[in-house]
Amino acid sequence: MKIITRSVAINNLKKYIGKNLRELALKNKITTYETGKQNKGWKGLILERLAGLETNISKAPNGLSWELKSVSFYEVKGKLIPKETMAITMINPKELKETEFFDSHCWNKLKAIIFCAVKWHGKNSNDGQLIKVVSLDFSENDDLIKEIKTDYDFIRNKLIKKGFSALTGKDGKWIQARTKGTGGINPKTEKRRPITRAFYARTILVKKIFELSK
DNA sequence: CCATGATCATTA
């Protein structure tokens, strides 16, 4: 099995800066939306391929190496602004109760992130362009991390005191607990699927990461 | 079946 280190992945990805990701997706036989369906995750999938990952590492088991993320950027007054928040990892209520920030998946993913900025061209954007690839190494002593930890602890406390359903996307300065899941109705049971949540990086955090990487 | 990839829709 081939090991792709972070620096190898970054070098691989950098070759594609400025390229149209849709063409690359087509070449790699990744479904985008041509089938009439809406695959929202295709950009992430193609980036994983381009990084050199032959198999899918969508979930870093436990040893984990690094995390690849992409975010859409939108141009406002000549500046690039993160259009969306960035999903970090799922929240497992039990785990969140029992886990310290620095032991959490959230931190483990955040600290070894490879961050891809993709230009967004509107709804159903079909020609996303890779504009930047950066990696980031957080330190446990960074002020930013301390504040993120504060958010994590806040959300954790709320979970413990008020329960999972009390969580909302309003919480947190840098990270938030948004709903995330398959959604809709389960065609088999015709019942609502359970609501799940995940940690998201707010746009200001995304912006911060983008700036820190210069 | 559910976690992961992330965007879409709606409201203010």
Place this chain on the structure above:
DNA sequence: TAATGATCATGG
């Protein structure tokens, strides 16, 4: 435009 909640396709 920004913020929050809801949703979709895919792969293991």
